[in-house]
Amino acid sequence: MKLSFNDPRFRSLVYQAxxxxxxxxxxxxxxxxxxxxxxxxxxxxxxxxxxxxxxFAIGETTLIAYxxxxxxxxxxxxxxxxxxxxxLIGIFAATVLGTLIGLxxxxxxxxxxxxxxxxxxxxxxxxxxxxxxxxxxLITENLPGSRGALEPLPGWYxxxxxxxxxxxxxxxxxxxxxGAFVAGTVAAIGCAWCGRRRQARTGRRPPVLEIALACVxxxxxxxxxxxxxxTALSVPQLTGFNFTGGMxxxxxxxxxxxxxxIYTAAFIAEIVRAGVLAIPYGQFEAAFALGLRRPLAMxxxxxxxxxxxxxxxxxxxxxxxxxxxxxxxAIGYPDIVSIANTAMNQTGQSIEGIAIIMAVYLTISLxxxxxxxxxxxxxxLRGG
Amino acid sequence: xxxSLILASIFAAAMAAxxxxxxxxxxxxxxxxxxxxxxxxxxxxxxxxxxxxxxxxRGIDVDVCRAVAAAVFGDPGKVRYTPLTSQxxxxxxxxxxxxxxxxxxxxxxxRDTSLGLNFIGVNYYDGQGFIVPRKxxxxxxxxxxxxxxxxxxxxxxxxxxxxYFRANKMxxxxxxxxKLEEVLNAYFARRCxxxxxxxxxxxxxxxxxxxxxxxxxxxxxxxxxxxxGPVVRHGDDRWFDVVKWSLYAMIEAEExxxxxxxxxxxxxSSNPAIQRFVGAIGDVGKALGLDNRWAYNIVKQVGNYGxxxxxxxxxxxxxxxxxxxxxxxxxxxxxxIR
Numbered sequence: 001m002k003l004s005f006n007d008p009r010f011r012s013l014v015y016q017a018x019x020x021x022x023x024x025x026x027x028x029x030x031x032x033x034x035x036x037x038x039x040x041x042x043x044x045x046x047x048x049x050x051x052x053x054x055x056f057a058i059g060e061t062t063l064i065a066y067x068x069x070x071x072x073x074x075x076x077x078x079x080x081x082x083x084x085x086x087x088l089i090g091i092f093a094a095t096v097l098g099t100l101i102g103l104x105x106x107x108x109x110x111x112x113x114x115x116x117x118x119x120x121x122x123x124x125x126x127x128x129x130x131x132x133x134x135x136x137x138l139i140t141e142n143l144p145g146s147r148g149a150l151e152p153l154p155g156w157y158x159x160x161x162x163x164x165x166x167x168x169x170x171x172x173x174x175x176x177x178x179g180a181f182v183a184g185t186v187a188a189i190g191c192a193w194c195g196r197r198r199q200a201r202t203g204r205r206p207p208v209l210e211i212a213l214a215c216v217x218x219x220x221x222x223x224x225x226x227x228x229x230x231t232a233l234s235v236p237q238l239t240g241f242n243f244t245g246g247m248x249x250x251x252x253x254x255x256x257x258x259x260x261x262i263y264t265a266a267f268i269a270e271i272v273r274a275g276v277l278a279i280p281y282g283q284f285e286a287a288f289a290l291g292l293r294r295p296l297a298m299x300x301x302x303x304x305x306x307x308x309x310x311x312x313x314x315x316x317x318x319x320x321x322x323x324x325x326x327x328x329x330a331i332g333y334p335d336i337v338s339i340a341n342t343a344m345n346q347t348g349q350s351i352e353g354i355a356i357i358m359a360v361y362l363t364i365s366l367x368x369x370x371x372x373x374x375x376x377x378x379x380x381l382r383g384g
Numbered sequence: 385x386x387x388s389l390i391l392a393s394i395f396a397a398a399m400a401a402x403x404x405x406x407x408x409x410x411x412x413x414x415x416x417x418x419x420x421x422x423x424x425x426x427x428x429x430x431x432x433x434x435x436x437x438x439x440x441x442r443g444i445d446v447d448v449c450r451a452v453a454a455a456v457f458g459d460p461g462k463v464r465y466t467p468l469t470s471q472x473x474x475x476x477x478x479x480x481x482x483x484x485x486x487x488x489x490x491x492x493x494x495r496d497t498s499l500g501l502n503f504i505g506v507n508y509y510d511g512q513g514f515i516v517p518r519k520x521x522x523x524x525x526x527x528x529x530x531x532x533x534x535x536x537x538x539x540x541x542x543x544x545x546x547x548y549f550r551a552n553k554m555x556x557x558x559x560x561x562x563k564l565e566e567v568l569n570a571y572f573a574r575r576c577x578x579x580x581x582x583x584x585x586x587x588x589x590x591x592x593x594x595x596x597x598x599x600x601x602x603x604x605x606x607x608x609x610x611x612x613g614p615v616v617r618h619g620d621d622r623w624f625d626v627v628k629w630s631l632y633a634m635i636e637a638e639e640x641x642x643x644x645x646x647x648x649x650x651x652x653s654s655n656p657a658i659q660r661f662v663g664a665i666g667d668v669g670k671a672l673g674l675d676n677r678w679a680y681n682i683v684k685q686v687g688n689y690g691x692x693x694x695x696x697x698x699x700x701x702x703x704x705x706x707x708x709x710x711x712x713x714x715x716x717x718x719x720x721i722r
Contacts, residue, residue, distance in 0.1 A: 038500075040619055041617060041618045041619055043478060043498065043499060043500035043618075044497075044499075056537075056542040056543055056546050057545070057549075058560075059560060067550075069550070133566075140569075140573045140575040160575055161532060161575070239530060240531070241528075241530050241531040241532060242531070242532060242557060251575065329537075330562065330563065330566065332559050332566075332570065334560060338537065338560065338562075341471050341537060342471075342538050342542070344471075344538075345471055345537070345539075347494070347498060347499075348474060348478070348494075348495070348498050348499030348500065348501075350478070
C-alpha cells in the first residue's frame with residue numbers, strides 16, 4: 001500500500017480514520033458542552049443521588065421490601081422489578097392468546113374465523129394508551145369500593161381496589177416443595193430426553209408423559225406432607241379502609257396487563273397466521289395422507305415448521321410489549337419509567353435519570369432478543 | 385475531497401460558535417427579541433391557571449405572567465402559555481422551553497439549589513391537606529391508617545405525605561398518577577379513599593370538579609408549609625429582577641391603595657411614594673431595563689394583588705387567610721419600590 005492518495009486502500013483508511021475522529025470529537029464536544037452548561041446553571045450532576053433517601057412511597061413492590069426511608073437506588077430496583085413482572089407475565093400470556101387467535105382465524109369454522117378477524121382488526125387499530133385508559137376506567141368505575149366488595153368465593157374479594165385472595169401462610173414446607181418441584185422438573189426433562197433416545201434406538205417409546213408427570217407432581221406432594229402439611233391461610237380481611245392479609249392484584253396491574261396482552265396478542269395472531277400460511281399446503285396434504293386429522297396435523301407437522309417464520313417477528317413483539325409497559329405511568333402502575341421520572345423531578349437530574357431508563361430497557365431488550373436468537377438458531381434448518 | 389474536508393471543518397466550527405453565542409444570550413434579551421413571554425402553567429387548576437370556556441387562560445399564576453408581559457411590553461396579551469404536568473415542569477424550565485414557570489410550585493431548598501432554579505417570591509402561602517368523602521366518617525388525618533391515597537408524582541406532596549405517615553406511625557397505600565384529570569377521576573371513582581395536595585388545590589377541585597361538592601370534606605390538618613411562587617432559571621439575574629419586581633409591584637399597589645380603576649387619578653398624585661410607583665419621578669424602570677411606566681402598566685392592565693385574588697380565587701370560596709397584606713395581619717409584604 002503506497003502512502004499516496006492515488007492508492008484506493010490508503011484513501012479509504014484515511015476517510016475512515018477521519019470519520020471516526022470527527023465522530024469522537026463531536027461526541028466529546030456534546031458531553032463537554034452539556035457538563036459546562038449544567039455547571040453554569042448550577043444543576044447537580046453525577047450519580048451520587050442514588051444513595052440519598054428517596055422520601056416517597058411506592059404502591060406496588062414486587063417481592064422487594066421498600067419504605068420511604070430507603071434509597072433512590074432501591075426505589076429504582078422496585079420499579080425495575082415491577083417492569084419485569086408485567087413484561088414477563090405479559091409476554092407469556094400474549095403468546096398463548098395470540099397463538100390461539102391466530103389459529104382461530106385459520107379455522108374452517110366460519111364464526112370462529114370471523115370473530116378472530118374482528119378482534120385483530122379492532123384491537124390493532126386502536127392506540128394502546130386509549131385501551132389502557134379504557135381498561136382502567138372499566139375496572140375502577142364498575143367494581144364497588146372496598147366497603148361493599150363482592151365475594152364470589154369464600155375469602156376472595158373483588159373491589160375497585162383490586163382482587164384480594166387468600167394465600168398460604170409462609171412455612172418452611174413451601175421452600176421444600178419448591179425445591180422438590182424444581183428437581184422434579186429437571187428429572188422430567190431428563191426423562192423426556194432419555195425417552196427420545198430410546199425411541200431413536202429401538203423404535204419403542206417408553207411412557208414418557210406418565211413418568212414426567214409423576215416426577216413433577218409426586219416430590220412436592222411428599223415434601224408437603226413431610227414438612228407437616230401446613231394448612232394455615234392468610235385470608236384478606238376488611239380492616240378500616242382496605243383489605244389486609246392475603247394477596248392483592250391491583251387494578252393498575254390488571255389494567256396494564258390486560259391492555260398489553262390483548263393489544264400484543266392481536267399482532268402475534270397475525271404473525272402466527274402468516275407463519276402457518278407460509279408453509280406450503282403440501283405439508284397438510286401429506287399429513288392428511290398419513291391419516292392425521294387437522295388439529296394434529298397443525299400441531300405435529302405444520303406449526304414446528306412455521307416456527308422458523310414466526311420467531312423473528314415474535315421477538316419484535318416481545319420487545320414492543322416490554323417497551324410499551326412504560327405507558328404504566330399514565331394509569332398509576334409504578335414501573336421503572338414512572339419511578340425514574342419521580343426521581344428526576346425530586347433531584348433535578350434529568351440526564352442521569354434518562355440514562356438509567358435507557359440502560360434498563362436496553363438490557364432487558366437485548367436479553368430477550370439474545371434468548372430468542374438462541375431459540376431461533378436451535379430450530380433453524382441445518383445444512384442446505 | 386480536500387474541499388469537502390475544509391467545508392466540514394468550517395461548518396463544525398460555525399456550529400460550535402453559534403451554540404456558544406446562543407447559550408450566552410440572557411432570557412431578558414431573548415424575550416424582548418421574540419416579543420412575548422413563554423409562560424409555563426398548570427394543565428388546569430381552577431383559580432391558579434386554567435383556560436375558561438372560551439380558551440382564555442385565567443388565574444393568579446396567569447396574572448403574574450400577564451404582569452411580566454405588561455411590564456416588559458406594555459401589553460399583558462403578549463404571553464404564550466405552555467400547560468405542564470408536575471413531572472414536566474422543571475425540565476421545561478431548565479431546558480429553556482419556557483421563560484418563567486408560574487405553576488403553583490412550592491419553594492424548597494432542593495429546588496432552589498440542585499435543580500438550578502431561582503424562586504422569585506411567593507404569590508400564595510399554602511399548606512398541604514387531605515380531602516375525603518364525607519361517607520367515610522373520618523374527622524381527622526390521624527384516623528387514616530391503612531388508607532389508599534391518590535397523589536401526583538414528582539411533587540413535594542408525595543414526600544410530605546410519606547413523612548407525615550411515617551412520623552405518626554401509620555401506613556398507607558399510594559396510587560400515583562401523573563395527569564391531574566386522571567388522578568381526580570380515580571379519587572371520584574373511589575379507587576382511593578383520600579386525595580392530597582395543597583389546600584388551595586383541594587378547595588379549587590371541590591368547587592370546580594366534584595360531581596357533588598357537599599359530599600367531600602377537607603380535613604382540618606395542614607401538614608406542611610407550601611409557599612407557592614413563580615420560578616426562573618439560575619444565572620439570569622436581569623430576568624430574575626424583572627419577574628420578581630412585577631410580582632412585588634402588584635402587592636405594593638394593593639398596599640398603596642392603587643387599583644386598575646383608580647390609578648389614572650393617582651397619576652397626578654402629590655404623594656412621592658405613588659409618584660415613584662407610577663414613574664412620574666425617579667428612574668426605577670430604567671434600572672430594571674424597562675419603561676418607567678412599568679408598574680403603572682401592570683396595575684392598569686392586570687390589577688393589583690387583591691384584585692387578582694378577588695377575580696380568580698374568591699368566587700371559588702377561598703378567603704385571604706394568611707395571604708392578606710402584612711398591614712392586615714397576613715404575610716404579603718413587598719419591599720419598597722424606590
